[in-house]
Amino acid sequence: MDRKVTIQDIANMVNVSKSSVSRYLNNGYVSEENAKKIKEAIEKTGFQTNFFAKRLKTKRSKLIGIVLPRMDSVTVGKLLTGINRRLEENDYQGLILISNLSIEKELENIKSLYQQGVDGIIINSIAITKEHIKLVNKLNVPMIFTGQKNEFTDYIKIDDYEAGRIMGNYFKEKGHRNVVFAGVTEEDKAVGVERKSGFIDAFTENNPESSVDFIETGFSFEKSYEMAKEMMKFSPTGIVCATDNICLGILRYLHENNIKVPDEISLAGFGGYDVGSVLYPTLTTVAFNYDLVGVNTAQGILDLIEGKKLDKHNNVPLKLIERESVRIFSSK
Template sequence: MKVTIQDIANMVGVSKSTVSRYLNGGYVSDENIKKISEAVEKTGFKSNFFAKRLKAKNSGLVGVVIPRIDSFTAGKILKSINMQLEEKGYQIIILSSELDKAKEIRSIEKLHEQGVDGIIVMAFDITKENIALANKITIPIIFTGQENSLVRCIKIDDRKAGKMLGEYIRDKGHREIVFLGVTEDDKAVGIERKEGFYEAFNNVESNINFVQADFSFNKAYEMAEKVISYNPTAVIGATDNIVLGFIRYAFEKGYEIPKDFSVAGFGGYDIGLAVHPTITTVDIDYEALGKKAANSIVASIELEEIEDETNINLELIERESVRKVE
């Protein structure tokens, strides 16, 4: 007698989609994992399922949802994803959410409807709507940039990155600091990266003020006057792009860097070498992140064993934009 996914679902008392998620490596509660795995073993269904999947023809397409077209970070990750997927015989379909959560959800739904084999989402937040949709669709989905235990995620250690730069700025003697950051809606950059930086000063008498911008050059430029009003010796941008916006404003107003303000950021953007002074930064290996995301989505699609999580490399690059306070 042929056993179907619906048969397994009926035996266990769960929905058909829950069984599909289990078989495709999606999120299923520990309780249901135990029940489904026992039913699968008992009926011998698993071997039949894998054989069927191996014979099935995939579309050879992977959907990628990016936050915005002009994002340096998204561009670096996307380039790496594309190169890796091409090597494995896949092509990508790219949709942009433009930092709109509703549009991000619609993009995921649209890609699923178009028959892609898997989806990578460069998330700026993982909401309950993301989680519900990820657990509803039956194809693999991976989120990068943010973390949530209810869905599969790949990200850098933003807290570690923040602390790395914080310790460097602390050891350079800076105590009057402005952190020019982003909204806490972005948990990785807006919370973890900032908190990691602050953590480096836990046992040091210091004054760190926070000024909120966004990820754009223009907003950082706009908020630079407020930053300077705090009379900092160091200005830290949540990204190198934010640092560039501040530098432009400071230059126009006749300030010198690092004489008047030391500046540093995160990302390791190439343009940080093209400006004067060159920007001290925490270099993030976005290519490795993209490669890992691509390999993981392919492994999920082809029902292969997924590699253990590996740390994405972070490296502090000391350049010319930070001076030592005596």
């Protein structure tokens, strides 16, 4: 008996990716040129009949929608790597849509993926709003969020509050009293609220005369560089950044103004980006295993598709990496 033609066979025949063939079969976007070649290959092999017969039998598309806020991010790249690895291990493919940091676009992308017939949707969300919750209840497809949490949705994420506490205790143990926290808007509950609150709570606890001033920078290198001058007006002994990327902009400002790190001011962040190990000085950070978050999130959506309960104990370890950018402070 002849071997059945697979999606990979079609992809190889016309020299396109496997995901391009899947998008074509599920009415997703494929260039006109590739669509024509895929159509011809399908007609030549009779593949489409087999594909849809199998789909009707299993009632599965073997496709997972993935909504991302942006692509130019170290964390998103690592998250996606973990997601794709677990999906491929289970013969699933991801369809990715980018929201460009827009909540409205994020909601549109969820609806679009649902209409394309995916088996489940992973949302690396900017914020979980009432509209998100309405979609979860309205659309008949499993959804899982990562990056944010809400009691009315399924989610898997790092413990941002605990990460903040780890850094807060670290700066307190180093003898700091006056620290600036460079962060993001509180619309982002995970980074803008939980991470900041964890730091403030731990740093000020049993730390007399301690203070934390807040400067909003957003996530960008450029904005953090612009706001560094404002931070220095508080005469802090240290600056703690909501992400390592924020630290990069501030570190540039400090270097340009001959402010020595850590001799004159300490600097630390969150994320554990590889670049932190090659900066001068090397950057102290609380590292997150975003690859593992991706794996756990992908497994979570697969479990939901199978009707299983989500494992609430998928805790991702947090690790303080102590490098050269923080010193023991003495107020002599």
